[in-house]
């Protein structure tokens with residue numbers, strides 16, 4: 001049922017944590033391992049102009065996706081000890097500050113969803129998690145011809161709501177969905193920027209199921225795979241970029 005509105009305070013504090021350049025912490029895995037999400041493609045010539053034309057070859061979807069991933073990954077910034085000591089915070093906002101990267105993200109997700117979830121069932125609803133899942137969830141939903149439905153932090157949604165408490169990498173919280181947001185049997189894709197412990201995504205999944213939705217899968221931009229968050233999820237998981245790793249100095 002609906003929860004009494006709980007208005008959170010927003011406090012802006014200056015940070016002393018500059019983006020990470022070349023430091024390392026024991027809490028995060030080393031860099032230098034190959035990116036397992038990149039696929040090599042030997043088919044980039046398959047669209048080459050066949051009759052002596054000079055048109056540049058059109059990349060295959062796999063080659064396009066691999067190139068997009070490299071650009072997107074290199075734009076991410078890391079902030080040590082934010083929002084609390086011991087957390088290496090992954091900042092995805094540079095993607096949205098650059099229209100080319102923003103477009104690339106949506107194209108990459110669209111290609112990935114077509115490849116991973118492009119079977120006989122169409123996505124009916126994209127569910128995005130408060131707040132960073134709202135940065136790209138609605139745009140992705142439009143591209144897929146699907147509805148967008150938000151999962152919000154407690155106290156933000158009007159009307160009868162379902163509520164789930166969860167633990168995440170830093171602290172605990174409550175998620176809510178409006179009780180009529182999903183129709184029974186609708187096919188749902190749950191999207192968020194990052195999966196860390198998986199607590200947030202699992203709570204969103206439990207709400208979708210309570211409302212009668214069928215979870216096709218979960219899509220994330222980045223996965224902190226050493227936290228094994230995907231083990232908490234009982235539907236296929238796709239991550240666009242590889243695991244968190246510290247960047248080497250450019």
Ligand SMILES: O=P(O)(O)OC[C@H]1O[C@H](OP(=O)(O)OP(=O)(O)O)[C@H](O)[C@@H]1O
Pocket residue numbers: 129130131132133167168169170173192193194195196197198199200201229
């Ligand atoms: O896998 P988990 O350990 O649950 O952590 C992942 C969640 O943490 C972050 O959200 P946060 O709650 O910080 O909210 P925000 O998007 O409003 O910044 C992130 O956007 C994910 O939703």
Ligand SMILES: Nc1ncnc2[nH]cnc12
Pocket residue numbers: 087088089090091168169170194196197224
């Ligand atoms: N390390 C991290 N960076 C950014 N967002 C997160 N959400 C949970 N863990 C996070």
